[in-house]
Amino acid sequence: MFYHIKELQYKAKPDRPDPVYAKKLQEVLGGQFGEISVALQYFFQGWNVRGDGKYKDLLMDTGAEELAHVEMLATMIARLLDGAPVGDQEIAAKDPVIGAILGGMNPQHAIVSGLGAMPADSVGNRWTASYIIASGNLLADFRANLTAESQGRLQAVRLYESTTDRGVKDMLSWLIARDTMHQNQWYAAIKELEAKENIVVPSTFPKELEKREVSYVLFNYSRGNESAAGRWAQGKSMDGLGEFQYVENPQPFAKKPVLRPAPAYIHDTPPQVLGAMVPPHTK
Amino acid sequence: MFYHIKELQYKAKPDRPDPVYAKKLQEVLGGQFGEISVALQYFFQGWNVRGDGKYKDLLMDTGAEELAHVEMLATMIARLLDGAPVGDQEIAAKDPVIGAILGGMNPQHAIVSGLGAMPADSVGNRWTASYIIASGNLLADFRANLTAESQGRLQAVRLYESTTDRGVKDMLSWLIARDTMHQNQWYAAIKELEAKENIVVPSTFPKELEKREVSYVLFNYSRGNESAAGRWAQGKSMDGLGEFQYVENPQPFAKKPVLRPAPAYIHDTPPQVLGAMVPPHTK
Amino acid sequence: MFYHIKELQYKAKPDRPDPVYAKKLQEVLGGQFGEISVALQYFFQGWNVRGDGKYKDLLMDTGAEELAHVEMLATMIARLLDGAPVGDQEIAAKDPVIGAILGGMNPQHAIVSGLGAMPADSVGNRWTASYIIASGNLLADFRANLTAESQGRLQAVRLYESTTDRGVKDMLSWLIARDTMHQNQWYAAIKELEAKENIVVPSTFPKELEKREVSYVLFNYSRGNESAAGRWAQGKSMDGLGEFQYVENPQPFAKKPVLRPAPAYIHDTPPQVLGAMVPPHTK
Amino acid sequence: MFYHIKELQYKAKPDRPDPVYAKKLQEVLGGQFGEISVALQYFFQGWNVRGDGKYKDLLMDTGAEELAHVEMLATMIARLLDGAPVGDQEIAAKDPVIGAILGGMNPQHAIVSGLGAMPADSVGNRWTASYIIASGNLLADFRANLTAESQGRLQAVRLYESTTDRGVKDMLSWLIARDTMHQNQWYAAIKELEAKENIVVPSTFPKELEKREVSYVLFNYSRGNESAAGRWAQGKSMDGLGEFQYVENPQPFAKKPVLRPAPAYIHDTPPQVLGAMVPPHTK
Amino acid sequence: MFYHIKELQYKAKPDRPDPVYAKKLQEVLGGQFGEISVALQYFFQGWNVRGDGKYKDLLMDTGAEELAHVEMLATMIARLLDGAPVGDQEIAAKDPVIGAILGGMNPQHAIVSGLGAMPADSVGNRWTASYIIASGNLLADFRANLTAESQGRLQAVRLYESTTDRGVKDMLSWLIARDTMHQNQWYAAIKELEAKENIVVPSTFPKELEKREVSYVLFNYSRGNESAAGRWAQGKSMDGLGEFQYVENPQPFAKKPVLRPAPAYIHDTPPQVLGAMVPPHTK
Amino acid sequence: MFYHIKELQYKAKPDRPDPVYAKKLQEVLGGQFGEISVALQYFFQGWNVRGDGKYKDLLMDTGAEELAHVEMLATMIARLLDGAPVGDQEIAAKDPVIGAILGGMNPQHAIVSGLGAMPADSVGNRWTASYIIASGNLLADFRANLTAESQGRLQAVRLYESTTDRGVKDMLSWLIARDTMHQNQWYAAIKELEAKENIVVPSTFPKELEKREVSYVLFNYSRGNESAAGRWAQGKSMDGLGEFQYVENPQPFAKKPVLRPAPAYIHDTPPQVLGAMVPPHTK
Structure with missing residues (x-):
């Protein structure tokens, strides 16, 4: 009140x-x-x-x-x-x-x-x-x-x-x-x-349920490596539970996704018109 | 890019x-x-x-x-x-x-x-x-x-x-x-x-320009003093530049404001209708 | 406070x-x-x-x-x-x-x-x-x-x-x-x-500055005249300053507006393309 | 149309x-x-x-x-x-x-x-x-x-x-x-x-279902009692069904609420960290 | 009306x-x-x-x-x-x-x-x-x-x-x-x-004022060249005023921008703290 | 990525x-x-x-x-x-x-x-x-x-x-x-x-399911018939499947709707107060 x-x-x-x-x-x-x-x-x-x-x-x-x-x-x-x-x-x-x-x-x-x-x-x-x-x-x-x-x-x-x-x-x-x-x-x-x-929110989520191999990795998605000079790229992690790593040329961990066609009652562009899977152009 | x-x-x-x-x-x-x-x-x-x-x-x-x-x-x-x-x-x-x-x-x-x-x-x-x-x-x-x-x-x-x-x-x-x-x-x-x-943002504003007498004071505006039990109510301030204080019954530092009437061309409620300064009811 | x-x-x-x-x-x-x-x-x-x-x-x-x-x-x-x-x-x-x-x-x-x-x-x-x-x-x-x-x-x-x-x-x-x-x-x-x-807000605007001839008129813009049966369509106006009137077939008080072309630097559709003033179709 | x-x-x-x-x-x-x-x-x-x-x-x-x-x-x-x-x-x-x-x-x-x-x-x-x-x-x-x-x-x-x-x-x-x-x-x-x-909207809700003891009471939550001078603080209520009352020092009608902890799967601050029920500071 | x-x-x-x-x-x-x-x-x-x-x-x-x-x-x-x-x-x-x-x-x-x-x-x-x-x-x-x-x-x-x-x-x-x-x-x-x-809006802007060398170019910023297979990558442009081109590996046309520091009265992070121009990390 | x-x-x-x-x-x-x-x-x-x-x-x-x-x-x-x-x-x-x-x-x-x-x-x-x-x-x-x-x-x-x-x-x-x-x-x-x-989106909805009698009709709801002069008012429709028509004085295809009263628990204006079906005013 x-x-x-x-x-x-x-x-x-x-x-x-x-x-x-x-x-x-x-x-x-x-x-x-x-x-x-x-x-x-x-x-x-x-x-x-x-x-x-x-x-x-x-x-x-x-x-x-x-x-x-x-x-x-x-x-x-x-x-x-x-x-x-x-x-x-x-x-x-x-x-x-x-x-x-x-x-x-x-x-x-x-x-x-x-x-x-x-x-x-x-x-x-x-x-x-x-x-x-x-x-x-x-x-x-x-x-x-x-x-x-x-x-x-x-x-x-x-x-x-x-x-x-x-x-x-x-x-x-x-x-x-x-x-x-x-x-x-x-x-x-x-x-x-x-x-x-400790510092990571929420503190109550079991660590073993996250992909721990990437919990302390800096991926350099912006070319040039100025960011490697920071504390976040090396040494003990701030939560004390890991070691910071720096990956200079990060690669994808998954393949190119292709989505399945929608059902007809959705009236998206029909698969035959979409011309999916067109072979790539060679130049 | x-x-x-x-x-x-x-x-x-x-x-x-x-x-x-x-x-x-x-x-x-x-x-x-x-x-x-x-x-x-x-x-x-x-x-x-x-x-x-x-x-x-x-x-x-x-x-x-x-x-x-x-x-x-x-x-x-x-x-x-x-x-x-x-x-x-x-x-x-x-x-x-x-x-x-x-x-x-x-x-x-x-x-x-x-x-x-x-x-x-x-x-x-x-x-x-x-x-x-x-x-x-x-x-x-x-x-x-x-x-x-x-x-x-x-x-x-x-x-x-x-x-x-x-x-x-x-x-x-x-x-x-x-x-x-x-x-x-x-x-x-x-x-x-x-x-x-240091921790206070922005760090570049001269300390002497702020009202330093209230820079480390916790005013207890919510009756009951559970908040006095915290670190923020006593000891050195976190920026190291002051001492936390706790004020249990904070009082106003200024008077009740009364605003001047608006010009006629604004068409607010006219002062005479507003009946300002009606003496308080005694019960 | x-x-x-x-x-x-x-x-x-x-x-x-x-x-x-x-x-x-x-x-x-x-x-x-x-x-x-x-x-x-x-x-x-x-x-x-x-x-x-x-x-x-x-x-x-x-x-x-x-x-x-x-x-x-x-x-x-x-x-x-x-x-x-x-x-x-x-x-x-x-x-x-x-x-x-x-x-x-x-x-x-x-x-x-x-x-x-x-x-x-x-x-x-x-x-x-x-x-x-x-x-x-x-x-x-x-x-x-x-x-x-x-x-x-x-x-x-x-x-x-x-x-x-x-x-x-x-x-x-x-x-x-x-x-x-x-x-x-x-x-x-x-x-x-x-x-x-009185009831009209704001009360401080001089009555003579409004178009008083339409201050108490109900224009029937929705065909059928059920609305004529209301108190708002006849008798003294609620502010006591006029008499309600009901206009069954309201007509416009102004002509069809035609706007002047925009300057060239605005790049609206050019007047010659707009084909303004095309004579109306006769059927 | x-x-x-x-x-x-x-x-x-x-x-x-x-x-x-x-x-x-x-x-x-x-x-x-x-x-x-x-x-x-x-x-x-x-x-x-x-x-x-x-x-x-x-x-x-x-x-x-x-x-x-x-x-x-x-x-x-x-x-x-x-x-x-x-x-x-x-x-x-x-x-x-x-x-x-x-x-x-x-x-x-x-x-x-x-x-x-x-x-x-x-x-x-x-x-x-x-x-x-x-x-x-x-x-x-x-x-x-x-x-x-x-x-x-x-x-x-x-x-x-x-x-x-x-x-x-x-x-x-x-x-x-x-x-x-x-x-x-x-x-x-x-x-x-x-x-x-009558004037209270909606008119169709049975009066006996509301807490009638506070249906015509002005609680003075803003210190100073200028508001007691108004029509709303005394006399018959505007709907004619009650009598206005003015309460100068309104007190709470309920106790301080304490909420039960959230289930673990919500990951709110855990109860033990929250340190609930800390005894109040005495100064 | x-x-x-x-x-x-x-x-x-x-x-x-x-x-x-x-x-x-x-x-x-x-x-x-x-x-x-x-x-x-x-x-x-x-x-x-x-x-x-x-x-x-x-x-x-x-x-x-x-x-x-x-x-x-x-x-x-x-x-x-x-x-x-x-x-x-x-x-x-x-x-x-x-x-x-x-x-x-x-x-x-x-x-x-x-x-x-x-x-x-x-x-x-x-x-x-x-x-x-x-x-x-x-x-x-x-x-x-x-x-x-x-x-x-x-x-x-x-x-x-x-x-x-x-x-x-x-x-x-x-x-x-x-x-x-x-x-x-x-x-x-x-x-x-x-x-x-013609098809490009607005039609009234002089063509010579735009950078015409890129008016009909498809830059392939998404690796893989499926998009090269389209009509938009080759042949006469749709407005008939140019020829579509496809650039498989587009490069930037400008240098990395570096902004000048803000005046002191803006209280952005001060330049000395920002540590601009830190030499890149070599790994 | x-x-x-x-x-x-x-x-x-x-x-x-x-x-x-x-x-x-x-x-x-x-x-x-x-x-x-x-x-x-x-x-x-x-x-x-x-x-x-x-x-x-x-x-x-x-x-x-x-x-x-x-x-x-x-x-x-x-x-x-x-x-x-x-x-x-x-x-x-x-x-x-x-x-x-x-x-x-x-x-x-x-x-x-x-x-x-x-x-x-x-x-x-x-x-x-x-x-x-x-x-x-x-x-x-x-x-x-x-x-x-x-x-x-x-x-x-x-x-x-x-x-x-x-x-x-x-x-x-x-x-x-x-x-x-x-x-x-x-x-x-x-x-x-x-x-x-073809040009109508979506192309996959069967034509016979729409009210085809009004699929190519321009209703002139804005008095004056300048719009009749356009391509959209005459000739083959743009999708090639119909013939444009122009209706100068369009009439409603349905009657005046009257909605049934709401249940009491919704507390809309009660039907007896609403005074539905008041006979129209004759002037």
Whole structure:
């Protein structure tokens, strides 16, 4: 169950409106690695934990915080849109500042949301749950979380670099710090699980059921062998259970497949028209 | 540039057709963590590397292999669909086996693809590039790759558990082994980059620009303090640059925001109707 | 800012697992009118309110409750999936109950989420923010809310009708009652706004700027005049500002449009090929 | 069955081309509340009416009109794109008017549609049937229709405010007037159904099957009690069947849920690793 | 402008309900090549024709017919859903026929649409305008139309093969015949345009601006030369302007690209960490 | 199986960076008819061919080439983004060139991809497999391929017209030439199949099962008879099996449908409320 309080986790007040920046800032609200993504990802992972304890609690703690970040960003975006102009582009073009604003802002901020934030990214794609991950396997999922916090902090930093507004920078410096913590915390949780389970997910699948002869082999399918210079091409494997090998000229392990014709009621191209098994051309 | 050879990387031949399993197997072809996702993710990361060398090469090697896996799965799915029945569900229901097949198979495998694989997941969602990640920051991206291989191997293992067909199991044991390698290789690459850059992405943002007072703090927004028992709540931070702290009753750092009214030309609810600042109810 | 507490708003415990019903129940979690939709819709409307007061508070109250409903449904779905079988459809088909479960459950519940709820609807479409509405105009938005609660309660009732599980019915009877309240509350809020603004949204657009001669006319574009029997075809208009009229044989108010050719650099079909203005065939 | 006539319902001719405005106008053609949405929503509702009579007829009348509006908007957009420039942005930037046009227009209007309208919104999202609603319950659906006409008119008004082109304004003043009618007509139809069915949808679900003790309760999940000041918190409920109550400090009605472990073949995090039931930290 | 008449173009009455078939039939209503796709594709092409005459008229004629087909299919689907059971899968499984129906029908047909058709395909993906094509170049677009009618007729035939209901077959035999006509008509229109413009689209781009040395070359990027046996590998090109050539071992025409580092404010992996230009491994 | 080589098929080097053009060029990389679409379309068609021989080989040849085109475009876009500015729009607006760049570039090129290409179109829609076609019927599919190459070449030509950069034009002149070849090759393959199968897809459905009386009839549903002037309205049908007819005033072949009420457990509007069969209004 959830309680909302009306105070913000941290300040979300720009020095002045900037509708073009409002459009860009949508990325970290409603983009692939925006705050909606992490909030819902952590909640779904938490709800799906089969058992109880510190991991579930950590997920719910962090999910609730990310929802507070959605709120801060929504507030900031509404303020960046304060009094945004609408109007005739051609007339506006005579004043380059107004022209740049009108040309660069997201038209839906005026037409659709009435100067409010939208659940969308910086080019207007609506947020989709296709972005999020919750598998029931926490090591797999915490890796997704570390990824999300890495991509998210990277985007926040890029946004920090592209404004001179001190209010916006102040809020971003908060979000960036929180991403530092969240990267640290998922890192800690991952180390703990890896210590118990080793590094390959899932840890519970019997090793003898996989084709172990290719479990530590790098196949060089991209001509040139720069990749042979990496740690992944030699020495003990990272899980400590094998030895890395490098295969410079990988060959196929199977033959050319030929599929049987479809039944007539499927109405694929009929075999006689398909002209299967045409002898190869000799030139 | 790419060359295709007609042989498969590994065998993709089931013991017998199984159209219901064909539907399930689509998940690792065209789902969020299917082979299309990793193939295109690695290619886009590789094409975007600004520079040259072993990381770019490794990305292209692995992307090319994943495309070969798409091919193996497409071949396997077509064979699982060999001679799939179409027909009248009610009549079929009299033969429970036929009924189960007709009820459980993906109707698009008959109607749309003519007994071929589709670029879609196990419930029919078409593959979307919203699944993939390529940021230009390799540590962030390799974490995404380790995530993808973890989720992908988990799904392949679950699919392995849900069939008794030896041909399918044989192919999956190959794919599972390759996922073991790919988890190991991205793990190795990540360790190498972390050794150079420390663990927080991006490493190049000056620490003094973030709100360092909250860079290592766990806020307990989910009542109950099980999460305090974790490594993330105490001791040196994982990046070695701070000390974890746990805040049991986190309070807001900012005030309740009130937004200014919109200009009249936006036609939001007018301020006088909105009745802002109504004194709170006393009960 | 948000706090989570670990207790549920109401019980979410089925009598027994039922993976097929779990799939159906996803509709009211992650479908067009599922609880994710209303939670995020109310939050975005609340965050975008420009001013303060009871409407904003009501939106945040209700949004927080809907998020608690997502949590209840996620919990219920996980329990309905307890110990769900995976396995070979053809073998399963010999036991009609197992066969029906395997054929009817969502394969992603096993392969993707590991027996957890997903942010998706009953056929597997992932939730999308294209479902939600927040315009900055509260009368327009409260109508969207009343719609959402009407559609949502209808779906919950249909789901209630399709199970005999007392635990599930118990939870649904809670959700249905809450939808009763939410329909009542938005209805009350709408009446209040309509009393201040009259019924046409937005109320702030000057009447003289619209083509008032067609503001209260029903054009009968579907031959046959059953629609003339309605209140909307005669008498005072509902906003009290006009008189309904019925036009049985509506004629166009404008001429046939002919578009000018595109510039050559667009490479549309060239005008001379298009053969524009060919004289009509006489037969 | 449908007949098309080549005349437009109303004029769709701008004073002069304006490719940037063409992009914005797409919102009411192919956006969430654009004319495609209402046309197809009314048609699907009409086709799904089980019975016959005035409601079905009204739906088909209005659907046919909305399709005529799609046609008017498509015509207007093509004309706004007449002779739209393509070209080099950097060169164009020297002429601020050309620069503003090139920077602000939708590049797909040149590259993809060849200066024609697209089935997309003002930021280029393609229209999706996820926008539309047809449930078989007309009261629920007419509320959706009133919502659509409210949001649609609001957007049309905002677009009216952002141009000085008299031809565009003339067409919009027509569409705005028609939205006035359509709000009035759905309002009338809703009143009629509410008079027969009372206000809660669906009206046919027995009241005694819902948890009536919470059917008229407002839970204050957002701290601070401004929402208690509303009509929805006191007095007779709007359906006349209960009394509104306000609960200032709502408590959970259920316990903290703990899920049972998944079967081994699912390969979730194993229970022993999950470390469930860790005793809470005391600080 | 459009008029609707209430009679159907052709009968849409099944012998008996069949909810599982209703799900399948959705494919040709709301799938990639369903009737919504062709109706809106032809309308958008028609509205975008810059000029007037027989092509535009043909597009509007056919679009209006396709909309009548949507209506027929929506009617048929509603009737196939007549009295569809809802209920408990496990209980139903005891009656194999009911079990098969419940397991195989689309749950949204009961929960969402109330036994009505949906704007979705046979697996529940909502229709999207990403399916349709209107470029302003009629030869390009008529090819899209011939494609759509080919794919659509193929799907209708596959659906015809999978039912024994005479009413359904009767309606499908109508739709299949109309697809025969539509393939014939677009074929005729294409021939006419090709006679005027030759076969390569767009015909208006000066030949000397393309790299003519590769305009008629087949590069054999898939090892093995079966493709050399085709007409496309030898003889006069189909446009009559060149000679087909076959290149058995195609080599790259450009060098390996190396991208310049990103500016610091982008925070990609820094060049020194990237370790560009690492000398290749020698083995 | 696939091998990658690091050289490009052809040069992809612009004269100078141009971030706004980079955004536009995304259309032919990740749009509906971009290179991802054709690469994956040809691969899926190839993998689904049931048999072997020249058609399958041709598909794989061309698919592999299209993937090389994705690579060229990704490289070109990264170079067009070299050193792209980020920054404050309002400040930038003082320098019209910088302002135009910032206003016109895709913000995700800076924030999300770190100056790399994205799997998206020119307005930022992520690529989706909803674009592609593989039916198992090669005549149907080759028509889709000819369509894709027609639309794709048209878009490349439009992009060629909108830049003055010689490097970009050089690369586009290569891609345009390859599209010339690909249109020619699919045209040749289509002619070959049509010679064997006649022109109507699928060729294998018995003619006597379709309603032959309407297989060659043009119904004039769009008033005015310009369409009667076409080849499709008179003379021998294109498949040689019938005679085209033109019906100027087409009438319905079926009666007005009335659907039976839904069962009570569906909770549609009850029949008594629906007021079916209301006698029509007489005016």
